[in-house]
Amino acid sequence: MACFLVSAAEAVVVTAVEKAEEKKEKKPEEIRPEGVAETRIPLSRKLKWLTWMLWGGAALLAFEHIWHGEVVPWFPFLTAMSDPADKAAMFHEMATVGVCMAGLITLVWVGMCLAADRIANRPEPEAEGGRS
Amino acid sequence: MTLLITVFAAVIATVKWYNREDDNMKLGILCFLYWGAAIMWLVDALFEYAELGMEYFRPAAADMLNDAFLGLSVVALGLVIWLVRLLITDPKGSVRRALKKD
Structure with a gap:
């Protein structure tokens, strides 16, 4: 009915956190001495993976809801909102x-x-031809 | 059927990403898009299975056809989202070069 809205809401929050984290990470990178190898994957990059999964899943599921007539292009956009029983089920x-x-x-x-x-x-x- | 088609799309996109020569095609985005949707449909399927039991595995032919049509449409939509983002971000500079051409 509108299950994708939960993932979409999480995606909004995670996107905001990811942007803030990205800004925070840019600062120490400028003063990092050369030759220091980065072994840890930055948190902002990891958060980007999560945002893509959440936004992607929410978008494709929203399409499925449009397909089934549960989401419409006019107010209140969700057909379940017009009936109290359907609203509770939603x-x-x-x-x-x-x-x-x-x-x-x-x-x-x-x-x-x-x-x-x-x-x-x-x-x-190991290079090709080495022991497996 | 929608779940199955999305999982196949996710697996194919992931295999293509693993064998990529460079990162210009941004295939990772396509993988995340399909895996995100596949996970969400898996949860949906589990809830449906809990409600219907074994009936879940015996869908009517018309429902299966509609779900397959939906699955293919979802795959197409995912590809369009990925392609639009690829053209906008233009990591290879192909669009910029084409626009600058006389």
């Missing part, structure tokens, strides 16, 4: 399915960040 769906969607995307992102840090710190693979 809020219930947002609180269950919507929250689970946003939660699972965030959980996958946390796993991705942990894996990415480990992969980034891994030594370079």
